[in-house]
Amino acid sequence: MLATVLTISNSSLQKLLFAAIKVALVVLVIWLAAFSMDLTKRPHRTTHTLRVLLWHYPFGKRFNLSWDVCLDLYNIRHCALTDDRSLFNQSHVVVFHHREIQSRVSALPWERRPSGQMWVWMSLESPSGNKRVKELNGLFNWTLSYRRDADISVPYGELVSGSGAPQPRPKTGLATWVVSNKKTTQLRSLVYASLRNHLRVDVFGKSNHRPLCPDCLLPTISNYSFYLAFENSVHQDYITEKLWRNSLMAGAVPVVLGPPRSNYEEFLPPDSFIHVDDFHSTRELADYLKEVAGNESRYQRYFEWRKMATVKLYADWRERLCTICAKYERLPKTKVYHDLEAWLHSSVFYMWLMMIHKTTRCQGRCNSTWW
Template sequence: MTILLWTWPFGDRFTLNHCEKSGEDQGCFFTADHNYYLTANAVIFHHRDVCQSKKQMPQIARPPEQYWVWFNLESPSHSPNLGFMDNLINLTMSYRSDSDIFTPYGWLVKNNINQNFTIPKKTLLAAWVVSNWNPSSKRVKYYQKLKKHMQIDVYGRQRMFLPRKGMQETLSRYKFYFAFENSQHRDYITEKLWRNALLSGAVPVVLGPPRENYEKFIPQDSFIHVDDFPSPKGLADYLHELDKDKERYEQYFKWRAKLWPIAVKHPWRSHYCKACKGLKEAPAYRTMPSLVTWYT
């Protein structure tokens, strides 16, 4: 099976045909060479690279039964021109759990044996890493109220510097990490939770979809949701309580005796590798009349 990447996602190049899981790409050949278009079994379109104009899509007829796969890791709020894809797409590939090809930002795996998780040494209270600072966003508005009641160290563009190589080590020193999403949508739970919080060994304080949505993916006692509190002050008061109560704080790590968080190490490669298995197990050939109806 030949799978054509119509564009490199955001121009980021990576090694093809070198999947991390043994056999994950068995029977598939990945290429970014458009000369394979007429013989490819499937073409993957990264939404943000083709959504501005139909001229960014193939300009010659689609070969019969060729799958067109829509790939997107951005939320609906940051996915312009979805109507552009009406009656063009055969399969979806995204963080949404009901995608044809599910490509989450992270997931949990079971430990083979029960073992105690060693909580990293904590010397600081709370951190937040943010690159897209939008004053009108829900997360920035919430932070502006929350910071009146507690100390929060903010890293990112035009704020405290956080080296990428030492990021997890730095964040591991904090008791809490604010995994605030840039927009609130079903299943939109990103590396802010998986890598910045869970892999760093900080308790995530989340702002995103409702609590029940998070509980589809992580235990209910593994995180704190801002919606659990009537106000930012209520949240701050609770975090201060946990800060002073070692036993209650450590309850947020009990689940780690049985489960371990995974965040993809080489994201683009990992996501595209999932396409091989997904395409081999694809449902009967059909075309989606409207991405907007499904995705938003």
């Protein structure tokens, strides 16, 4: 009797075991199927080295791409930069700097472009400085620009957490401006022409036949209380090295002319700069600068940000190119700019507002009191 019971029990156990194995196999198959479907929905993972081909060196100025610069300089892995056009078909990304292609659009290799290769339009110029963009419609997948709405956004500079920035040195001058290409019709030239009637501004640069060597730039500016960080055109997010390097890194309070104050405040503390729009005339601006320069405690308040932050300057084109690899997985792989010109000029709205605002505010008094 006992042997019979054991036989039955063993038989039942075997059946239960086989049933459990079948259930486990079914669950495993279902899980694998679900996991496989989920993988198709996930962003493409970069497990191999991305090759980024730079078609032209910006402004014809070459830089070293012969070693693993992305890893060695910026700790970005699996990113190979090259200027070797023979690797065009093997390149995952090709970057075109606008200045070199704007007059040679027909020479772009679009007819032999491999399927899946991503093209990047790159420019750090404002919309006013980019010509013949309409001819590029439908060619590019991503944009690389200072603008925050670019696919690869790399500003001219930013404030990052940290402290220890040296305190500004004692000042021997009131205000200075370094400018190489000054056109009399530019807004910044008009404002300066009016401001100098009320305030001494020492002007350096090629336009004034007083060029400064690269190592002389910051030490010279640091002797002044204020620096005219005047942009050559007014566009959203167009805040260049004139502010980040020439002013903040030199230890001079920036007097800015560019996009509205609200746009600057998206990058900087509101009490770290002086905006020309805060004043009704250049005389009023000049009087304020003199007043602040004469009050040391009030002047030093413009440097409070140095206790919590330091300036990070983006001056290396290689860092911008390496950023493509860092952001590659999150970038849309099917995107195409069918109207690149419309995207580029969407910030012209800001320039329009500035001109209308100033013209309305001046009401015929601009020649004598503003610009």
